[in-house]
Amino acid sequence: MSYDQVERDCEILAGRLSDRLQNGTLEDADFVGIPRGGLIVLGMLSYALDLPHARLEPPTSGEGPLVVVDDCALTGSRFRRFLRQHPDREVIFAPLYAHPELCATIEREEPRVTACVNAQDLHDYAPEELGDDHSEWQAQWHQRHSDERYWIGRTEHLCFPWGEADTATWNPKRKQVEQGLSVVPPEHRLKTRPGVDSSQREPSASVQVQPDPAGPIRPSPAVLFGQVGNHTIVANPEADVCIELGGTAAAMWHALVEHGTIGDTMGALRQAYSVGETTLRADLVDFAKQLAVHDLLHVPDGSFA
Numbered sequence: 108m109s110y111d112q113v114e115r116d117c118e119i120l121a122g123r124l125s126d127r128l129q130n131g132t133l134e135d136a137d138f139v140g141i142p143r144g145g146l147i148v149l150g151m152l153s154y155a156l157d158l159p160h161a162r163l164e165p166p167t168s169g170e171g172p173l174v175v176v177d178d179c180a181l182t183g184s185r186f187r188r189f190l191r192q193h194p195d196r197e198v199i200f201a202p203l204y205a206h207p208e209l210c211a212t213i214e215r216e217e218p219r220v221t222a223c224v225n226a227q228d229l230h231d232y233a234p235e236e237l238g239d240d241h242s243e244w245q246a247q248w249h250q251r252h253s254d255e256r257y258w259i260g261r262t263e264h265l266c267f268p269w270g271e272a273d274t275a276t277w278n279p280k281r282k283q284v285e286q287g288l289s290v291v292p293p294e295h296r297l298k299t300r301p302g303v304d305s306s307q308r309e310p311s312a313s314v315q316v317q318p319d320p321a322g323p324i325r326p327s328p329a330v331l332f333g334q335v336g337n338h339t340i341v342a343n344p345e346a347d348v349c350i351e352l353g354g355t356a357a358a359m360w361h362a363l364v365e366h367g368t369i370g371d372t373m374g375a376l377r378q379a380y381s382v383g384e385t386t387l388r389a390d391l392v393d394f395a396k397q398l399a400v401h402d403l404l405h406v407p408d409g410s411f412a
Contacts, residue, residue: 108267113178114151116203120226121155124174124201127224135171136199138163141185144178147269148203152176172197172221179265179272180205180225183213183257190217197221204229204265209258216257233261247277251284264290269297290314322367323407324395330403332360346402355380359394363404369395369411 108116124133138158140149153163173196175189180202190198200213200223208231210223234241248259265272274287292314315333317326326332329345339357342349352360358379362372373387380387392411398404 108265110268113148113203113267116226117148117151117155120201120203120224121152123224123226124156124199127222128172128199132172133174136162136174137171138174138176141175141177141189144267144269145176147267148178149176152201172199174199174201177202178267179203179229180209181229181262181265181272181274182252182255182259183209184252184255186213187255187257190219199224201225203227206231206258206260206262208260212257229262229265231260231262233259236261251277266291318364320367321365322371324363324367324369324372324410325405326364327402327405332364341398341403343402348401348403350401350403356394359391360398363391363395 128136133156138149138153140146149163152158173193175186175198177185177200180186180200186200186202196219198217198220200210200220202210202223202225204227205223205225206229207225210225213220213223233244237244245259248256252259264274271289271291275284276287277283278285317331320326326341327343327346330341330343332339332341334340337353339352339360340349341352341360358376359372362375366372366375369388369391372391373384376382376387376391377384382390395404395406395411399406
């Protein structure tokens with residue numbers, strides 16, 4: 108999410124709050140952000156709603172509701188902790204991004220929460236990714252966090268300019284919950300390690316996006332590949348295979364992925380290498396067959412014709 112996207116969604120959130128909270132409710136409300144992303148969103152939202160300074164100062168015993176703002180709500184655990192720390196106010200929860208079932212559950216289970224209003228709905232990918240195992244997976248997470256989470260799902264991985272949303276994963280070998288991996292390089296986030304000069308930080312790896320297949324010859328569905336230094340690493344976790352390609356082998360791999368056919372790949376390679384057509388075809392076909400045997404390359408019947 109870029110700053111521009113967040114700003115546009117803050118305008119949407121402001122409109123939805125105004126539509127949902129009528130009869131002067133919004134005019135009597137105080138506003139607070141859940142640290143730290145919620146504070147950034149609250150600043151943008153305050154301009155969209157044209158809130159005076161007094162409405163953003165730490166609330167004491169105001170008569171109106173308390174609007175609690177956050178950049179996102181994935182399970183509601185941070186909001187639940189906030190409610191425990193502020194037990195005496197009517198609350199309106201305003202996460203910028205959330206799943207609608209999470210908002211509905213919060214409204215249903217928390218009598219003090221009169222509304223949960225978000226700008227954009229998140230999608231739950233768990234049912235389609237887990238299939239028949241979804242119910243069991245959901246029950247296991249409920250058992251582990253019965254008193255923390257309002258809702259269990261697997262939504263988009265949200266990345267903001269100031270940081271990325273925290274995620275959790277279950278380690279079946281250690282039988283414990285662990286923090287999910289970070290996927291955004293440090294230079295793309297405002298959040299950095301305190302006390303470390305940015306000039307002294309080690310350069311982070313770049314984000315490499317897997318290209319869409321261009322033809323019938325393509326990486327196998329589970330394959331991941333990327334450039335590491337002067338070599339290309341190709342791996343299939345499902346087949347427990349990982350290889351390192353360099354020189355002409357790496358060039359052949361990238362040309363096959365980019366063009367998807369033997370003919371088009373040969374045309375691209377002949378521009379870069381001085382080699383006869385017969386020799387190039389034989390080497391390329393042999394290379395593709397070896398990758399196919401190790402489940403790294405999908406080669407349909409007739410692709411070598």
